[in-house]
Amino acid sequence: QVQLQESGPGLVKPSQTVSLTCTVSGDSMSYGSYYWTWIRQPAGKGLEWIGRIYMTGSINTNPSLRSRINISIDKSKNQFSLELSSVTAADTAMYYCARFTARGVGRPWGQGTLVTVS
Amino acid sequence: DIVMTQSPVFLPVTPGETASISCKSSQSPLHSNGHTYVNWYLQKPGQSPQLLIYSVSDRASGVPDRISGSGSGTDFTLKISRVEAEDVGVYYCMQALQTPLTFGGGTKVEIK
Numbered sequence: 437q438v439q440l441q442e443s444g445p446g447l448v449k450p451s452q453t454v455s456l457t458c459t460v461s462g463d464s465m466s467y468g469s470y471y472w473t474w475i476r477q478p479a480g481k482g483l484e485w486i487g488r489i490y491m492t493g494s495i496n497t498n499p500s501l502r503s504r505i506n507i508s509i510d511k512s513k514n515q516f517s518l519e520l521s522s523v524t525a526a527d528t529a530m531y532y533c534a535r536f537t538a539r540g541v542g543r544p545w546g547q548g549t550l551v552t553v554s
Numbered sequence: 555d556i557v558m559t560q561s562p563v564f565l566p567v568t569p570g571e572t573a574s575i576s577c578k579s580s581q582s583p584l585h586s587n588g589h590t591y592v593n594w595y596l597q598k599p600g601q602s603p604q605l606l607i608y609s610v611s612d613r614a615s616g617v618p619d620r621i622s623g624s625g626s627g628t629d630f631t632l633k634i635s636r637v638e639a640e641d642v643g644v645y646y647c648m649q650a651l652q653t654p655l656t657f658g659g660g661t662k663v664e665i666k
Contacts, residue, residue, distance in 0.1 A: 483595075483603065483646055485655040498654040499555075532602055539609060540593045540650020545602040 438462040440533050442549035453521040454551055458533030460514045465491060471536045472509060472516040476529040477548075484529075488536065489516055523553045556581050556649045560658035566666045567641075573634040575661045577647035582628050584651070591650040594623055594632050597660075598643040606645075607632065639665055 444456040458472070465472065474486040487497035489507045497505045506519040520527060534545040557580040567573045583591045594607040605614040607623035610630060620635045634641055642665055647658040 482660045483597075483648075483657040485653075485657070488653075496653040500654075534602075536650070536655075538650070539589065540591050540648055540655060541605060541608045541614075542593070542595070542603070542648075543605045543614070545604070548602055 438535065438544055440535065440544055440546035442531060442533050442546045444531065444549045444551060446550065447552050447554065448523055450524055450553055451522055453519055454523055454527070454553075456518045456520075456531055456533075456549060456551070458516050458518075458546060460516075460535075464511075465509065465514050465516070466511050469537065471496075471538065473534045473536045473542065474507065474518045475532045475534060477532070478529040486518065486520075486531075523551075525553050527551065528553045555654055556583065556652060556656050558647050558649055558656050558658040560645075560647055560661050562661060563659065565661055565663045567634075567637045567663060568666045569638060570636055573637050573641070573663055575632045575634075575645055575647075575663075577625075577630040577632070577658050579628045579630070579649055581651075583649040584627075590626065592623075592625070592630050593648045593650060595646045595648060595657075596641075596643050597646065601643075603646065634663070637663075637665070 439461045441459045448454045471488040473488040489495050489509050504521045509516040530548040532548045534542045536542045559578045561576045590610045592610050595603040597603040611623045644660045644662050
C-alpha cells in the first residue's frame with residue numbers, strides 16, 4: 437500500500453525559501469505513469485494546485501507561483517521535493533503531496549505539513 | 555485557466571435525505587480521448603482530501619454506491635443519497651484536463 441509523508445520546517449521567515457519533501461513508501465516512484473503533485477490549502481480555505489513532476493523529470497507548475505517554485509525528484513530516495521522562494525504570509529498553508537494520474541485521479545495523499553510564514 | 559464554480563457553498567442535510575452539489579466549468583474538460591476529466595474529492599474534518607469520483611461518474615474503490623456523479627459539457631453534479639453522518643465534510647470538484655489543475659471552491663455538507 438503506497439503511502440506519502442510530507443516533511444518540512446514548520447516555521448519560515450518572510451522572504452526566505454521553504455523546502456518541503458514528500459517521502460513515498462510502499463512502491464517505487466520509478467514505476468507507473470504518475471504525476472507527483474503538490475497542493476496547498478490555507479486554513480479554512482480551498483485547495484490550490486501548486487505543481488507536479490513526472491517520473492521523467494518533466495514539470496508543470498501553477499503560473500501564479502511559477503517564478504517562485506522548484507520541484508525536483510530523487511528516485512533513488514523515493515522522494516520528491518518542493519522549494520518555494522520569497523515566501524510571504526500569503527504562503528502560510530497546509531501543504532499536501534499526492535500521487536496523481538493524468539486523469540486527475542489523486543490517491544493517496546499525504547497527511548499534510550503546515551507551513552507558517554512569520 | 556479553467557474555473558470551476560460550485561454551489562451551494564453550504565449544504566445542511568437531514569439524515570436519510572439526498573444532497574446534490576453542482577459544479578460548473580468555464581470550459582469543457584472533455585479530452586480528445588472521449589473522457590471528461592472531472593473528479594470529486596471529499597475532505598472530512600481534520601483529514602486530507604480523498605477521491606470519490608473520477609471521470610465524471612466512476613466511483614473510486616471503497617466509495618458506496620449512494621454517492622454518484624453525473625454531467626457533461628460544463629455542468630456536473632455530485633449526488634449523495636440517504637445521507638449519513640459519515641458524509642459530513644467539504645466536497646470539491648476538480649478538472650484535470652489542463653494545467654493548472656483547478657478546484658471548485660468547495661461545498662460544506664453538514665447534518666441538520
